[in-house]
Amino acid sequence: MPSFSELPLLPTLLESLEAQGLTAPTDIQAQTVQPLLDDRSVLGVAETGSGKTLAYVLPLLHKLKTLENGGSSVSEPGKPRGLVLVPGRELGEQVSKVFKTLTHSTRLRVRVALGGSKKKVARQSVAGNFEVLVATPGRLIQLLDGDDLHLDDVRTVIFDEADQMVDPGFLPVAQRILGDCPNAVQVAMFSATLSQRLDAVVSSLFPSNPVRIRTSGSQRLVPTLKTENVNIINGQRREPLIALLREQPAVGTMLFMNTREQLDKVAEWLAEAGIPATSYRGQMDRLERRANLARFRDGEVAVLLATDLGGRGLDIERVGRVINVHLPQDIDNYLHRVGRTARAGRSGLVVNLVTQRDQPLLARLRKREEKAARRSGR
Numbered sequence: 079m080p081s082f083s084e085l086p087l088l089p090t091l092l093e094s095l096e097a098q099g100l101t102a103p104t105d106i107q108a109q110t111v112q113p114l115l116d117d118r119s120v121l122g123v124a125e126t127g128s129g130k131t132l133a134y135v136l137p138l139l140h141k142l143k144t145l146e147n148g149g150s151s152v153s154e155p156g157k158p159r160g161l162v163l164v165p166g167r168e169l170g171e172q173v174s175k176v177f178k179t180l181t182h183s184t185r186l187r188v189r190v191a192l193g194g195s196k197k198k199v200a201r202q203s204v205a206g207n208f209e210v211l212v213a214t215p216g217r218l219i220q221l222l223d224g225d226d227l228h229l230d231d232v233r234t235v236i237f238d239e240a241d242q243m244v245d246p247g248f249l250p251v252a253q254r255i256l257g258d259c260p261n262a263v264q265v266a267m268f269s270a271t272l273s274q275r276l277d278a279v280v281s282s283l284f285p286s287n288p289v290r291i292r293t294s295g296s297q298r299l300v301p302t303l304k305t306e307n308v309n310i311i312n313g314q315r316r317e318p319l320i321a322l323l324r325e326q327p328a329v330g331t332m333l334f335m336n337t338r339e340q341l342d343k344v345a346e347w348l349a350e351a352g353i354p355a356t357s358y359r360g361q362m363d364r365l366e367r368r369a370n371l372a373r374f375r376d377g378e379v380a381v382l383l384a385t386d387l388g389g390r391g392l393d394i395e396r397v398g399r400v401i402n403v404h405l406p407q408d409i410d411n412y413l414h415r416v417g418r419t420a421r422a423g424r425s426g427l428v429v430n431l432v433t434q435r436d437q438p439l440l441a442r443l444r445k446r447e448e449k450a451a452r453r454s455g456r
């Protein structure tokens with residue numbers, strides 16, 4: 079689809095997109111907006127960086143504004159009409175930012191209720207009248223239990239990065255949330271990967287068979303991504319890594335390791351070599367994690383060290399290169415990691431330090447790419 083204006087969206091939304099320099103919808107946006115506008119349930123599988131957020135933000139705002147234009151405004155506090163569930167705080171903040179780029183013109187109100195901040199803050203956040211809530215499931219349940227929030231006017235529920243949410247405890251929580259919504263609620267789910275567990279969740283949560291949308295690039299590495307494999311001997315990662323970073327010091331680079339111990343070790347090497355770097359990993363104070371991320375985002379340091387927690391969902395503009403200092407064991411983690419770069423059509427580079435032990439992963443990746451290429455006729 080060459081232009082957003084071919085989608086039946088309100089002129090205010092189209093103007094805001096244009097003002098942001100967004101002219102053509104991405105694949106997932108072109109396929110998802112219409113079924114969501116038509117009140118269908120949707121399961122969208124798309125690669126990270128594909129523009130998934132706007133794919134649901136646009137139809138949601140369109141529908142809520144149209145309701146309001148038709149004379150039905152939100153008139154009671156704590157009763158959202160659109161609900162977006164996210165697995166974690168960082169993604170929640172990112173999603174709310176995307177909403178905010180469009181809400182100044184529509185004058186719809188977006189609130190967040192995310193884990194990781196004080197409950198009081200979330201309660202205050204949902205105290206007034208607003209249309210959209212972006213929430214983590216745990217925080218949402220607390221607000222429901224505390225009678226701070228009511229879901230009986232919700233028209234659409236979106237689960238974003240659903241593959242990150244579907245641990246065994248997720249289903250009862252999701253059922254509780256949907257149980258509080260009206261029967262006719264529209265449900266949509268977005269995920270970078272599709273697993274059996276997610277499939278099982280979909281069949282028990284969705285009121286009807288969803289429209290399944292899978293972009294041709296999903297589960298594939300994007301064409302603007304270049305991959306370099308550097309063969310090394312296990313235990314001898316330090317020299318090739320330092321050489322790579324010295325060769326191209328200015329490129330925003332994410333280094334991935336599998337464990338905290340590996341991350342600490344690599345941090346030590348870089349400090350010794352005088353290469354400024356910062357870290358993003360689990361078991362780190364939330365404020366510290368955010369401050370470190372901000373330093374990388376703002377370009378203060380060019381190197382960010384991460385474990386797989388950092389590979390999930392973060393939309394960071396500055397990642398020109400991902401280096402897998404230690405390759406992960408499974409393909410999903412690999413796809414999430416490399417999805418940090420080459421986002422939305424930009425070019426990106428992934429460098430893998432490859433030992434003998436990593437050969438099975440590379441072989442599986444190759445096979446998968448070949449299969450996907452055959453399927454899409456590319």
Ligand code: AMP
Pocket residue numbers: 100101102103104107126127128129130131132393421422
């Ligand atoms: P997402 O997959 O939603 O995290 O989006 C990834 C990136 O793509 C974000 O930086 C968006 O601003 C950007 N993006 C989303 N939609 C478009 C579009 N239609 N054209 C160009 N960039 C886009």
